Amino acid sequence: MIYAMDTEELKARARVMRALASPVRLRIIEELRHGERCVCDLQPLFPRNKSTLSRHVAELRHLGVVGERREGVRIYLRLLTPCVLNMFDCAMGVVRVEAKRQAALLE
């Protein structure tokens, strides 16, 4: 039995997952877990050109995971969909399952 599934919905899901598939963007989200931060607060976390960080932030904003609020010259970011934090528990669960499987192969 094969089930039907809307292609556009699959693409939409993939876009969201893709936005989260980067250590830099995951680090940003981890930081925003603790409250609002401006981009300049995040900059010291990354040994990267500021343009690169700006693009990572833009990706999260455009996708709707992160919201923004301008205050003078700074732009403050916040997490709009905290449920993404729950995803990480599952992600680490996957990592653990795989680690166990690898360990079992060695016996």
Place this chain on the structure above:
Amino acid sequence: MIYAMDTEELKARARVMRALASPVRLRIIEELRHGERCVCDLQPLFPRNKSTLSRHVAELRHLGVVGERREGVRIYLRLLTPCVLNMFDCAMGVVRVEAKRQAALLE
């Protein structure tokens, strides 16, 4: 205040998210939600060369999201970490939030 965060863990999470960031792989997972399937069952879902599907499946297997069981000439796949299904609800939540935001901008 800036919090510490292990780089390797971030990379591990990103690898899991990356494996899920593909409409093809998400479609495979959706199908496995309903039980075991062999690769040949999945083939008709994709207008792709079988080598391509094989690689997508391999990516999910190597990551530990999907397990395999050989039965004669067929290889049956199953979902090892069903929690990934919960991720999709959140992903669609993100999509809805963004849709609302876009709608609000039009007013």
Place this chain on the structure above:
DNA sequence: GTATTGTTGCGCAACAATGCAACAATATAT
């Protein structure tokens, strides 16, 4: 005007997805 904060265009290098063709593994028929 200058300083600070963030964005955008451009080019490059690394990576990912795909098809094709050849291959490996199992099952079955002769």
Place this chain on the structure above:
DNA sequence: ATATATTGTTGCATTGTTGCGCAACAATAC
């Protein structure tokens, strides 16, 4: 045992996508 069919994998080349730095720009504040 050899051949043939079915199912899936792997090497290779091509094409497309992503991440990055640099430099120039925009927006706000003073």
